[in-house]
Amino acid sequence: MVQEIQRFTLGNLTLPVKTLFTGYLMSIGLGLLMAGVQIMLTHGMADGKPGLSVDDIVYSYHGNHEGAASSKLDSKLYGSMKDNAPPEVRLQLLKWADAGAPASEWESKIKPQVDQYCAPCHANMPGLANISDKAVMDQMTKHDEGASIAALTRVSHIHLFGISFIFFFVGWIFTYATGFSPLTKAILIFTPFAFLVVDVASWWLTKLNPNFAWLVIIGGFGYSMASTVMIFSSLYQMWIEPLRTFKAKLFKK
Numbered sequence: 055m056v057q058e059i060q061r062f063t064l065g066n067l068t069l070p071v072k073t074l075f076t077g078y079l080m081s082i083g084l085g086l087l088m089a090g091v092q093i094m095l096t097h098g099m100a101d102g103k104p105g106l107s108v109d110d111i112v113y114s115y116h117g118n119h120e121g122a123a124s125s126k127l128d129s130k131l132y133g134s135m136k137d138n139a140p141p142e143v144r145l146q147l148l149k150w151a152d153a154g155a156p157a158s159e160w161e162s163k164i165k166p167q168v169d170q171y172c173a174p175c176h177a178n179m180p181g182l183a184n185i186s187d188k189a190v191m192d193q194m195t196k197h198d199e200g201a202s203i204a205a206l207t208r209v210s211h212i213h214l215f216g217i218s219f220i221f222f223f224v225g226w227i228f229t230y231a232t233g234f235s236p237l238t239k240a241i242l243i244f245t246p247f248a249f250l251v252v253d254v255a256s257w258w259l260t261k262l263n264p265n266f267a268w269l270v271i272i273g274g275f276g277y278s279m280a281s282t283v284m285i286f287s288s289l290y291q292m293w294i295e296p297l298r299t300f301k302a303k304l305f306k307k
């Protein structure tokens with residue numbers, strides 16, 4: 055490989071440039087840390103358990119089509135409305151909602167139960183959803199669709215624009231690093247961008263199919279790792295390494 059001549063290295067940059075780079079890397083590093091914490095707080099609890107898991111990602115991006123909380127009716131019948139109907143009626147309502155609330159069963163099977171057990175409150179107490187009305191009940195049985203297309207489009211483009219700016223400057227600063235082969239450097243610089251695309255693509259794929267949830271985690275982990283390596287080696291080469299060579303020179307004399 056052709057020997058590259060590197061005129062600027064992180065170690066021999068002038069003090070003002072070093073402080074500029076350092077200030078930027080420090081804020082970005084802190085920002086990445088906060089982003090990690092925020093993901094833990096918002097998505098991390100999506101499945102009701104602390105800590106980020108594949109389930110959290112599935113619940114956040116895919117919606118929960120099976121299980122206890124797939125619609126408002128489900129979650130209420132598992133929650134505060136649990137004791138308002140005998141277990142077999144409750145199960146009947148749950149199964150009906152799970153089957154997609156078919157209209158064919160409404161008049162014959164479901165409405166009579168609702169009228170008997172739910173209407174005393176729901177059709178009479180002001181402010182309560184009148185679920186004896188099919189249109190109102192339809193709202194309650196709608197499945198949680200996960201992140202909507204509109205919301206995903208919005209966060210996708212903000213994420214791509216914003217984050218690529220971060221990686222651009224982190225990568226640029228890192229081009230002045232020494233001690234890495236050009237190829238290693240190139241890979242480290244490109245990795246965050248690649249994982250950024252994987253990350254955003256995986257949000258969409260998870261919406262289609264929950265099995266893609268692990269890609270979200272790999273994507274996020276991948277670009278955090280690559281930028282951590284670049285940030286720390288850049289800071290090290292600007293401040294610690296010059297100090298060490300300076301000391302070594304002192305002791306030689």
Ligand code: HEC
Nearest residue numbers: 126127130134135138139168171172174175176182183194
């Ligand atoms: C004793 C009165 C009472 C009975 C009986 C009752 N509910 Fe409720 N329901 C409430 C109250 C009060 C709320 C609002 C507080 C809450 O969400 O827990 C509510 C809320 C709900 C909600 C959420 C409505 C919304 O707009 O968010 C659903 C769904 C629901 N009930 C379903 C049922 C079903 C199905 C039955 C019959 C099996 C039933 N309820 C029987 C009093 C009742």
